[in-house]
Amino acid sequence: MNILVIGDIVGRPGRRAVKNILPAIQKEYDVIFTIANAENAAGGRGLSRSVMDELLNCNIDVLTMGNHVWDNKEINTFIDDEPRLIRPANYPPYCPGQGYHIYNAGFGVKIAVVNLSGRVFLPSLDCPFRTMEEILKDIKDKADIIIVDFHAEATSEKLAFAYYFDGRVTAILGTHTHVQTADERILPGGTAYITDLGMTGPYDSILGMEKSSVIEKFLTQRPTRFEVAGGPAQFQGALLRVDDNTHKALSINRISHMLND
Amino acid sequence: MNILVIGDIVGRPGRRAVKNILPAIQKEYDVIFTIANAENAAGGRGLSRSVMDELLNCNIDVLTMGNHVWDNKEINTFIDDEPRLIRPANYPPYCPGQGYHIYNAGFGVKIAVVNLSGRVFLPSLDCPFRTMEEILKDIKDKADIIIVDFHAEATSEKLAFAYYFDGRVTAILGTHTHVQTADERILPGGTAYITDLGMTGPYDSILGMEKSSVIEKFLTQRPTRFEVAGGPAQFQGALLRVDDNTHKALSINRISHMLND
Amino acid sequence: MNILVIGDIVGRPGRRAVKNILPAIQKEYDVIFTIANAENAAGGRGLSRSVMDELLNCNIDVLTMGNHVWDNKEINTFIDDEPRLIRPANYPPYCPGQGYHIYNAGFGVKIAVVNLSGRVFLPSLDCPFRTMEEILKDIKDKADIIIVDFHAEATSEKLAFAYYFDGRVTAILGTHTHVQTADERILPGGTAYITDLGMTGPYDSILGMEKSSVIEKFLTQRPTRFEVAGGPAQFQGALLRVDDNTHKALSINRISHMLND
Amino acid sequence: MNILVIGDIVGRPGRRAVKNILPAIQKEYDVIFTIANAENAAGGRGLSRSVMDELLNCNIDVLTMGNHVWDNKEINTFIDDEPRLIRPANYPPYCPGQGYHIYNAGFGVKIAVVNLSGRVFLPSLDCPFRTMEEILKDIKDKADIIIVDFHAEATSEKLAFAYYFDGRVTAILGTHTHVQTADERILPGGTAYITDLGMTGPYDSILGMEKSSVIEKFLTQRPTRFEVAGGPAQFQGALLRVDDNTHKALSINRISHMLND
Numbered sequence A, B, C, D: 001m002n003i004l005v006i007g008d009i010v011g012r013p014g015r016r017a018v019k020n021i022l023p024a025i026q027k028e029y030d031v032i033f034t035i036a037n038a039e040n041a042a043g044g045r046g047l048s049r050s051v052m053d054e055l056l057n058c059n060i061d062v063l064t065m066g067n068h069v070w071d072n073k074e075i076n077t078f079i080d081d082e083p084r085l086i087r088p089a090n091y092p093p094y095c096p097g098q099g100y101h102i103y104n105a106g107f108g109v110k111i112a113v114v115n116l117s118g119r120v121f122l123p124s125l126d127c128p129f130r131t132m133e134e135i136l137k138d139i140k141d142k143a144d145i146i147i148v149d150f151h152a153e154a155t156s157e158k159l160a161f162a163y164y165f166d167g168r169v170t171a172i173l174g175t176h177t178h179v180q181t182a183d184e185r186i187l188p189g190g191t192a193y194i195t196d197l198g199m200t201g202p203y204d205s206i207l208g209m210e211k212s213s214v215i216e217k218f219l220t221q222r223p224t225r226f227e228v229a230g231g232p233a234q235f236q237g238a239l240l241r242v243d244d245n246t247h248k249a250l251s252i253n254r255i256s257h258m259l260n261d
């Protein structure tokens, strides 16, 4: 069976790419379950209720988040009510929302999706390794397939996490850098892995944001307001093929499409 | 004409991959000029004289460095004497070594190679944008081709640098994360770009280092000694095709090979 | 002659402390020149024109800034027009404003005031050491007294800067941590020094901000909006005694008063 | 009753200051219990067994540590065997050593000493707030007096921690910056507090280390080897006066002495 995981969706151009490209991909690859990172879906910063509804109506089964989860304060009004929305599980217990959930994917298959954040160059959250150990205790006997969106900056932390949990989860998919990496593979223990899924959003941009404002930030070292860029959009992620019977990862393939409209 | 740029060479396995794979690639693609990042070439940390000689004897024309340039103190004894060795140009003027150089590539072609470091999550060096502007004043009329190894962590800084100098240099090639990215392309202004060339070193490793020690570092948050990993090695980089007459970048292609021995 | 330097003024309570306490101190110590750090003067974040005018009307001669200089965007409309306002000199040249100025303090005395920012745990500005060397070339023969507000986080950077320029400037006064240090002294070369002048603002607070919101930030690791705290305010800084003839620093004394109203 | 807490002891000069000054202070103030931070006691980096023994023989009852706890690997051979040595309690459970202990101070008084590390600009340890809550559950009914060495960089984190636990512990004493702060006080809830105790070590130095090497580090941005400075040494800390019956903090006073030999 095929599972699709989509890299950080950025703003309106990213959502437009989802609407225009996702149906064809889901059909072409006979995708039974779709996960997307939505931490930048609303104007590049966080998630609003209307944007969440818009994405969930696009036949996406689960939305994951990252360090931008709290950027749009509206999320506090609905994050506790929507089981299809998860945020990094290693935020402190004082934070609303949930970090993982088990979904019924049809065909009698239960898929656990876990969202975690790295800590290198990111907020001082709880240890993602130990948090994952705790989550595994809960889900390992309840879920057939376990997918982790590991949202992190440093390649070393992503690889360390992947090798540490290799063989204990179905797939570990990196997000956050918005640049797709070319290292997708099945690790020795059987876990599918890629360091970063890439971004679904404006192509001619810096991580989805308007180039000139980001460049100005680097030139002046001043706080600068970034806006989502315009122009053509890309759609990026990875396709995971899982064995129907053993539920082991068979392959992972990068997806990268341009929306030409 | 074809130029080859090799991602961070890590330790003995990386050098072995160079020795075994480079000749065939240079021959297959008719490479006239080869650049390699050597900041991790000696035991994973910095560069020694014998390792430098070993690499330069492999038909590599220029060695670039990065934040690990000073890790092996031996470099202070030879960095000022070897024009084929450059380190990030934006280290303060108090540091030995040079940050760029113009090389005679044969066929009457002069290639300037510039090494710069980003500053996000890295030491507080001089502004790489302004340093590059200064260097351009010196080299733009002297060199036919300008290649920049931009050694940086954050994808935003790498892309901002690339878009800012797009059209003013032949190629900007990212190094440092040791994970090859899948975003190689010719930017709108004509500059060839990739966010990260990847790594030339142990395949089954974390950035070239032994996995268990890196994992231990993340689990314990204690200073941990890393050793270069063993096992099969990969060879990664990019091939740059440049027009013989206009000296403009025609294409950039990722290179990734496994050494099976 | 006596010079007064006031630590970071935070919001309305800080300005109220200035209005109520400064006149008595200036009179008691016969202060001829007063400098104050105003980076948090407007609502805890940056500076507005009305707040600047309010402070300059309190018989303050020079306002210095820090990493919060750009927080209130209004500053861009007046920073280039007011010579009594300076910001860290090591911001890139693309930024508006000036980093130092020479003031006529009366009695035929010229006082240069320089504002610089450290780089440890702060934005990647130009090297403060080299920037100060450049500024010294310009001012050392024009000014009788040189006062530096070195706005920095790390005690190591502040002390390194102080020892490096010891004997070449009259005083180096640290700001930014909002906690007054007990290490005021005349360094071996004759420069007066203190690691941090402290804060002029709400006493029962965390760096001037409402306690509960800052605590929530640490508990949740989420972005949290801070408001200036209420309650009684403190007035902190240091008094510098300078020899009338040699213009050398004779002493530096901490000032710390509570506004009881 | 009086308790003495000594700021980070740096190298041989710091230990010499302890040996020469501590006895007189303990006698003068009738000190019944002495705590000292020893993270820099052995050559400026960590702790060896002989240095630990040397300090414990100076009539120090408890040694606390900080981010430098693991710098001298020898500590791994004895940290689990010496109850008078504690390290930040919020290191992950995979680390050896203990983070708090209850001591019998004589007179029927039980003193709990807790060592914790902040996380701002420091390693990503467990949350110090939640770790302290857990420790309090264990000790609050067993100990008469609770003293916390909170080893942290950011003044905001130190103050947030202090206000959060104000009234629940006897004293919170900051360490790590090596510069004594002038903000000692009894907080509204009754907890004695100071942001930083200062340093016991070479006076004419940068945080106890040789000035020229630290300055070189800032000028060159290269890794630089620091050595403990020579010259006269200072002895810094704070004296805590605790009510004999209620065990509440009555006062906290800074201690700062120079060793003239």
Ligand SMILES: [Fe+2]
Binding pocket: A008, A039, A040, A066, A176, A177, A178
């Ligand atoms: Fe993102």
Ligand SMILES: [Fe+2]
Binding pocket: A039, A066, A067, A068, A151, A175, A176, A177
């Ligand atoms: Fe992110």
Ligand SMILES: [Fe+2]
Binding pocket: B008, B039, B040, B066, B176, B177, B178
């Ligand atoms: Fe590297």
Ligand SMILES: [Fe+2]
Binding pocket: B039, B066, B067, B068, B151, B175, B176, B177
């Ligand atoms: Fe590097």
Ligand SMILES: [Fe+2]
Binding pocket: C008, C039, C040, C066, C176, C177, C178
């Ligand atoms: Fe401030």
Ligand SMILES: [Fe+2]
Binding pocket: C039, C066, C067, C068, C151, C175, C176, C177
């Ligand atoms: Fe500041």
Ligand SMILES: [Fe+2]
Binding pocket: D008, D039, D040, D066, D176, D177, D178
């Ligand atoms: Fe220390």
Ligand SMILES: [Fe+2]
Binding pocket: D039, D066, D067, D068, D151, D175, D176, D177
């Ligand atoms: Fe420390």
